[in-house]
Amino acid sequence: MEAFTILAQEADKAAAAASSAGFAYGLAAIGPGIGIGYLVGKSVEAMARQPEAAGMVRTTMFLGIAFTEALALIGFVVFILIGL
């Protein structure tokens, strides 16, 4: 009986770790999603206003996207370190 209790407790812990990890990953993806949306929206606006500067805008936009995405990757790393 005691063995079953210990097993149940371990299963609970594993489930809690998995759901926390998923929660952390999901939360970490929200912020960069908003950031990328804002960044690309503004870049498209800039390209529409000044098409001759599209190359420069796309350069900074692409680097901005990659930097913003780093936040989501940090969330992913927390996810792989916590659980699953």
Place this chain on the structure above:
Amino acid sequence: MTTSDMSTSGLDDNPIEVRISLDMVKRGIYVTPLLIAVAAMPWGGPGALSAAFALGLVFVNFLLAAALVSGAAKISTALVMAATLFGYLIRLGLILVAFLLVRDASWISRPALGATIIVSHIGLLVWELKYVAISLAHAGLKPARP
């Protein structure tokens, strides 16, 4: 990359995102042995293999992002928005799937994998940004290649 490279002329033939990504991947390949060696020190063989896997993920992520954005930009500027946001989701999903496929492998060291992803992604971006910033600040000057 120079300011003249960032002009709109020839963007469709040789998209700027692809050039930036290839630059970053090239620099990443230069530092790959160093990163693998550093990861092997505390985590041993699994650390080295995990670092190599993480670097592969980061390179594919950069190249895929560039391909999606430049492909969308060829069609229309409005499509860039959709391609970027859905591309973001798709790439996060692919990284997750890649991790889930190898998570139980004996050669995986999670701390090494995580640390290498963060360090290589941010490190390569900062490295590239240095050249882009110099090009923007001093138009016409071509910074020396690493």
